[in-house]
Amino acid sequence: MTLRQPLALAVLLTAAAPLAAQAQRTGKTGGKIEDAEIEIVKERVNQLPEATRNFEKIRIDPPTKQAGKVSYTYPDFRLPADRLNPSVRVLTIRAEELAPQTGNYVKAGLGNYGTTYGKIYLHNTRSDAASYGLDFSHMASANGPVDKKNSGFSQNSLGLNGETYSGATTLGAKIDLGRERYNFYGYNRNTLRLPPETDKLKQVFTRAAARVYARNRAADAAFQYDFGLGFNYWKDNFKATESNVHAELRSAYVLSETSKVSVNGDVSFISQKDSAYSVSRPFVQVTPAYELALDRLHLSVGATLGYTGDTIRRAQQFNVYPAIRVGYTVAEDKFVAFAGLGGGLQRVTLYDLSTENQWLASRQRVADTHRGPTLYFGFNATPARALSVNAKVTLSNDRNLYFYNNSARDSAKFDLVYDKKATQLVNVHGEILYNAAEQVRIGFKADYNGYKVHSLAKAYHRPAFQSTLFATYNMYSKLLLGAELYTYSSSFGTEYQRDVTQPLPRPLVGVVKATDAVIDLNLRADYRIMENLSIFASGNNLLNRKYERFLNYPVKGLNVLAGATYDF
Secondary structure (H helix, E strand, O other): OOOHHHHHHHHHHHHHHHHHHHHHHHOOOOOOOOOOOOOOOOOOOOOOOOOOOOOOOOOOOOOOOOOOOOOOOOOOOOOOOOOOOOOOOOOOOOOOOOOOOOOEEEEEEEEOOOEEEEEEEEEOOOOOOEEEEEEEEEEEEOOOOOOHHHHOEEEEEEEEEEEEEEOOEEEEEEEEEEEEEEEOOOOOHHHOOOOOOHHHHEEEEEEEEEEEEEEEOOOOOOEEEEEEEEEEEEEOOOOOEEEEEEEEEEEEEEOOOOEEEEEEEEEEEEEEEOOOOEEEEEEEEEEEEEEEEEOOEEEEEEEEEEEEOOOHHHOOOEEEEEEEEEEEEEEOOOEEEEEEEEEEEEOOOHHHHHHHOOOEOOOOOOOOEEEEEEEEEEEEEEEEOOEEEEEEEEEEEEEOOEEEEEOOOOOOOEEEEEOOOOEEEEEEEEEEEEEEOOOEEEEEEEEEEEEEOOOOOOOOOOOOEEEEEEEEEEEOOOEEEEEEEEEEOOOEEEEEEEOOOOOOOOOEEEEEEEOOOEEEEEEEEEEEOOOOEEEEEEEEOOOOOOOEEEOOEEOOOOEEEEEEEEEO
């Protein structure tokens, strides 16, 4: 018997067993198993066709480099707000922060001087259809540098914004609300037996601003536009109000690959009321220009036509200034030199002035500044990777340029004063920024302002020199360290004294007095301890100098703030 015979017999028995069992259950025995032979072949091998294998790596092309024109803006010098805490901020380069891990966060902190700090940021995530959000900020100190509560302050603001994207058009709206409380603590303590009551020193600003806008978001469209319409409302604690209806237009139409026409315009109508008077302040300004780009040369020729309803100092109401600018690219993406001749009206409002100086006296006459004719020249350069250098020199002739001087009625308050003649200004501006892969950032900005006044004794409370040096270091998005150093040269105010050479009652005599030079060092640190939780600490005015940015108003000494941020 071969190997195949026993194996075939076993298979037959196995197949027959179920049939026999079934016959026993049914009682039928008539089934018959026929002879059969089953052959099992073990040598068969199943084979699959060979698969095609691709050993070439997947290649992802890098994004195409977009050649875009880098624009630089040089805003005119304005005195910064002295908010007491934090210290004054004058740098135009925004300091880096730890990248938020979600769309929303809550931030809270406590500090000395009875300081409380809070911020709420609620926004939708990135969307191609719309963006909207809410921002709330709170900063307050129960005590301050003079007589504790008499120099406390509080600031609260709420902002709502939203945008929709439909085709090539962006439609948006924004609402800002704010309430600020300050005290006139610049009184002469040597002449008082007891400090005045806090409520008698109170100043409160209420702000509301709403704006709707539309702009073209298609970069390749022949017509580019950005139009906005808004309303600002402001009032203080002394029945002074200001309502401002305003509109802005920025537009350009491409004529060819090398030329275009631009039209920029501003319209504003202010109604200002006080306990003593009411005044209307219309404002209209438009600047049409023709721009031509020829290889490395860029030329813009136009004119600025402006009208203001202000009549202070008999300044001309209707003005025409040239708007000429020439730019030349010395080295592609490396060095651009420019020069120009211009001028224009600068809108001045109580809404903005009260952010610069919170201790304005009531019944202020506000006037728009006539800047021009103005000559300027400078350059923009990127001499090395991650390094940019910008410089500009401006020579201007300003009428109705405002200054802050201590009021003769109350030296703890300030009046707006103007030179009877035009003020000549020489401004030298420079800034350097080094930004290495968003990890190390070092920046320096400086301004020199030389004012030549005629009827005024000094350029009151406008420092000749100011600078800011800052540096940040981001360690793996885990720890962010920052340092800031602010410097201001001294400026001038007026101190009032009794003239002892005159008989009683002796009149007050104003004496020009220099303010302190400002050197302010600040440090801060943010550390992310969890995915959604980080802690922060900051130290302001670490040199503990109670300098007076405005005469009679010393700022707080060393002050610290610490807290936590929660992302969600």
